[in-house]
Amino acid sequence: MDERKYAQVVVERPVRNGGVFTYAVPPALVETVVPGVRVAVPLGAQVVTGFVLDVSADCPPGIKTREIIRVLEGKPIPAALLTLAGWLSSRYLCTLLDALAAVSGPAPKGGRRRETEWLWPRGDAGEILAAIEELKAPAQARALSVLAAQPGMTRQALMREAGVSASVVAALIRKGLVISEKVSRRREPYEDVALDPTPPPLLTPEQEGAFSEIDKAIAAGRPEIFFLHGVTGSGKTEVYLRAVAAALSAGRQAIVLVPEIALAHQMVLQFKARFGNQVAVTHSALVPAERHDAWERVRAGEAGVVLGARSAVFAPTARLGLIVVDEEHEPAYKQEQSPRYHAREVALARARLEGAVAVLGSATPALESVARCLSGRYRQLRLSSRVDGRPMPAVRVVDLREEFRAGTVSLFSNFLVARVREKIRQREQVLLFLNRKGFAAFVLCQACGHVIRCPNCDIALSYHRPDTLFCHYCYYRARYRPRCPRCGDERLGWFGAGTQRVEEEARALFPEARIARMDAETTARRGSHAALLDAFKRGEIDILIGTQMIAKGLDVPGVTLVGVLNADTTLLLPDFRAAERTFQLLYQVAGRAGRGPLPGEVVIQSHCPEHYAVRYSARQDFFSFARRELALRQRFGYPPYAALVRVVFSGETEEKVVREATAFGAAAREIVGGEEVLGPAPCPFGKLKGFYRWHIILKGKSGRAVRDACREVLTSFLCRRGSGVRLSVDVDPVSI
Ligand code: ADP
Numbered sequence: 007m008d009e010r011k012y013a014q015v016v017v018e019r020p021v022r023n024g025g026v027f028t029y030a031v032p033p034a035l036v037e038t039v040v041p042g043v044r045v046a047v048p049l050g051a052q053v054v055t056g057f058v059l060d061v062s063a064d065c066p067p068g069i070k071t072r073e074i075i076r077v078l079e080g081k082p083i084p085a086a087l088l089t090l091a092g093w094l095s096s097r098y099l100c101t102l103l104d105a106l107a108a109v110s111g112p113a114p115k116g117g118r119r120r121e122t123e124w125l126w127p128r129g130d131a132g133e134i135l136a137a138i139e140e141l142k143a144p145a146q147a148r149a150l151s152v153l154a155a156q157p158g159m160t161r162q163a164l165m166r167e168a169g170v171s172a173s174v175v176a177a178l179i180r181k182g183l184v185i186s187e188k189v190s191r192r193r194e195p196y197e198d199v200a201l202d203p204t205p206p207p208l209l210t211p212e213q214e215g216a217f218s219e220i221d222k223a224i225a226a227g228r229p230e231i232f233f234l235h236g237v238t239g240s241g242k243t244e245v246y247l248r249a250v251a252a253a254l255s256a257g258r259q260a261i262v263l264v265p266e267i268a269l270a271h272q273m274v275l276q277f278k279a280r281f282g283n284q285v286a287v288t289h290s291a292l293v294p295a296e297r298h299d300a301w302e303r304v305r306a307g308e309a310g311v312v313l314g315a316r317s318a319v320f321a322p323t324a325r326l327g328l329i330v331v332d333e334e335h336e337p338a339y340k341q342e343q344s345p346r347y348h349a350r351e352v353a354l355a356r357a358r359l360e361g362a363v364a365v366l367g368s369a370t371p372a373l374e375s376v377a378r379c380l381s382g383r384y385r386q387l388r389l390s391s392r393v394d395g396r397p398m399p400a401v402r403v404v405d406l407r408e409e410f411r412a413g414t415v416s417l418f419s420n421f422l423v424a425r426v427r428e429k430i431r432q433r434e435q436v437l438l439f440l441n442r443k444g445f446a447a448f449v450l451c452q453a454c455g456h457v458i459r460c461p462n463c464d465i466a467l468s469y470h471r472p473d474t475l476f477c478h479y480c481y482y483r484a485r486y487r488p489r490c491p492r493c494g495d496e497r498l499g500w501f502g503a504g505t506q507r508v509e510e511e512a513r514a515l516f517p518e519a520r521i522a523r524m525d526a527e528t529t530a531r532r533g534s535h536a537a538l539l540d541a542f543k544r545g546e547i548d549i550l551i552g553t554q555m556i557a558k559g560l561d562v563p564g565v566t567l568v569g570v571l572n573a574d575t576t577l578l579l580p581d582f583r584a585a586e587r588t589f590q591l592l593y594q595v596a597g598r599a600g601r602g603p604l605p606g607e608v609v610i611q612s613h614c615p616e617h618y619a620v621r622y623s624a625r626q627d628f629f630s631f632a633r634r635e636l637a638l639r640q641r642f643g644y645p646p647y648a649a650l651v652r653v654v655f656s657g658e659t660e661e662k663v664v665r666e667a668t669a670f671g672a673a674a675r676e677i678v679g680g681e682e683v684l685g686p687a688p689c690p691f692g693k694l695k696g697f698y699r700w701h702i703i704l705k706g707k708s709g710r711a712v713r714d715a716c717r718e719v720l721t722s723f724l725c726r727r728g729s730g731v732r733l734s735v736d737v738d739p740v741s742i
């Protein structure tokens with residue numbers, strides 16, 4: 007009798023038929039070749055690695071199979087995650103290989119466990135800039151500007167982000183422009199958080215009502231989906247904490263997702279204080295070996311709770327009972343490289359596959375979620391008031407057009423100045439929000455109208471104090487000179503204020519106040535975000551100025567005034583979600599005020615105060631906003647009433663990009679028939695990092711129909727090779 011076993015293996019090499027081949031399992035490996043392990047196999051004349059999908063006694067007739075060479079280090083991917091990978095690849099039209107790589111977690115190799123190397127640029131901003139300008143080799147200059155934008159990177163990260171080889175980085179270190187710092191062991195920032203012995207607070211009646219429903223589902227092992235819609239300050243976190251405790255006492259594990267772990271500092275502390283070492287926090291400061299250790303603790307069941315950003319949705323929990331997705335409306339849940347998944351959707355798919363309860367929470371639900379609540383797919387739980395009956399903040403909108411007419415040149419209206427002064431006098435705290443970093447968004451020559459642009463991107467360079475021009479997309483940097491590069495005139499104007507300018511004006515207006523700024527620039531060093539936040543919470547800062555970093559999750563009871571310097575920055579984006587994003591941001595940032603014993607107030611400055619996103623956020627009225635926005639989406643056929651798949655073509659030669667996009671569009675129109683095909687058209691940012699970009703959008707009533715249609719077009723189209731044009735598929739894009 008033939009006892010031989012055969013394995014289906016996805017090889018790690020892009021091949022036509024999806025790359026799945028059958029291999030024979032040699033007798034010595036029968037024990038170790040199981041679904042989910044990584045193996046080395048022969049392919050043509052090469053040896054490649056791959057994942058085992060399935061093992062059986064069936065051999066496809068008439069095919070001469072070759073043998074698996076060996077099994078690689080590492081635990082197999084659990085069966086549930088293998089199934090999830092299959093779902094990912096069909097839901098997001100990505101290769102099975104990309105999906106498996108996403109679910110397989112961090113590899114055991116990569117960096118020695120106890121000693122990590124961090125790279126820093128030497129000198130201050132001016133010195134670094136001078137060095138960049140003097141470097142002859144473009145690759146070295148690029149690497150140094152990437153590092154200057156994100157100081158404190160590992161060597162691998164720098165090579166990857168700048169697209170340079172190891173020798174380029176080595177040369178920068180040799181020249182003394184980059185400092186290499188070896189840290190024997192990075193301090194795990196949440197290691198020392200002590201378990202809080204005080205019992206958790208008594209739930210408010212609304213929290214109790216919401217929690218008891220979730221608790222019942224967990225106890226019964228009933229995989230329901232709950233939507234916790236709670237206003238800012240209503241205590242959603244406490245409900246998550248209780249739900250996690252319920253899952254743990256039912257002998258199950260829990261995954262808690264947050265949009266960005268760096269911004270979830272306060273939440274991490276709360277979870278650590280409640281559950282101690284049962285919590286595995288996966289954050290970006292971990293090197294691969296440490297991340298691997300965290301994963302192993304989860305796999306072994308030592309960690310019952312996983313807290314992390316979107317990729318934590320793939321944590322290898324053996325007994326998953328609960329998945330929480332906090333701030334489910336956040337665009338950060340979307341992964342912007344293949345597989346381009348949305349962590350909320352993956353969380354729901356995973357909960358369904360493993361019989362777990364899902365809890366999605368937000369004060370400003372995504373409109374997709376509103377539609378699902380209305381259709382009954384989610385069970386809605388409401389927290390309609392703040393803890394302890396604290397009032398929602400009072401909001402006043404200031405019309406910036408009137409300020410302009412009255413001759414105000416400052417970023418601060420007279421009203422806002424007066425309110426800030428009053429708060430400082432009363433020793434209360436103030437948050438000032440502007441969703442743009444740097445000093446000015448663009449520099450324009452007032453004589454000839456020339457705008458200084460990035461040579462690699464279709465984007466104006468922003469101006470940063472004291473003398474830098476900076477591209478936020480490709481990190482290109484140049485020294486600012488007060489002279490127009492086109493006509494030579496010296497009357498250059500700075501437009502579109504950023505947080506640096508807010509800080510400068512605030513220091514002049516409120517000289518007695520202690521002022522700090524929190525944005526990507528001031529928090530580039532690891533841990534500085536948490537340090538700033540702690541200082542603010544201890545009352546050592548009177549005015550905190552920041553970008554969207556301060557809009558989210560911040561819970562500082564001393565804040566009684568929030569000022570929004572310009573509500574319109576996101577309103578003008580060329581995206582059908584511009585109004586939704588603006589509403590969410592304004593509502594969330596307003597929600598930072600009055601979370602303590604003293605009531606809060608909010609001042610929103612806007613050039614279009616009559617816009618419904620501004621008006622409804624000022625009234626903290628989610629439902630009116632949602633009704634209005636849903637009606638518009640329905641009228642124009644946008645999500646949640648339609649599904650979109652976006653196909654982006656990019657390449658260094660624009661004609662080739664257009665040719666490919668046009669051919670794809672023609673193929674799509676032939677195949678799709680009834681479905682809508684929009685484009686080809688240039689992307690809103692038509693050139694990024696030196697690549698021209700065009701896109702086509704497929705639109706349809708049902709997501710499945712659009713995906714099936716797109717898959718068919720892709721199959722007929724993929725035979726076009728060697729065009730020098732890259733194609734990427736984005737199912738349910740979160741930004742256009
Ligand atoms: P949300 O996430 O809904 O905006 P939080 O979870 O941050 O609100 O809670 C707001 C504040 O109320 C926090 O300071 C939290 O500690 C406090 N809080 C939450 N629940 C209770 C409760 N049951 N009793 C007392 N304070 C609570």
Ligand code: ZN
Binds near residue numbers: 463695
């Ligand atoms: Zn650029």
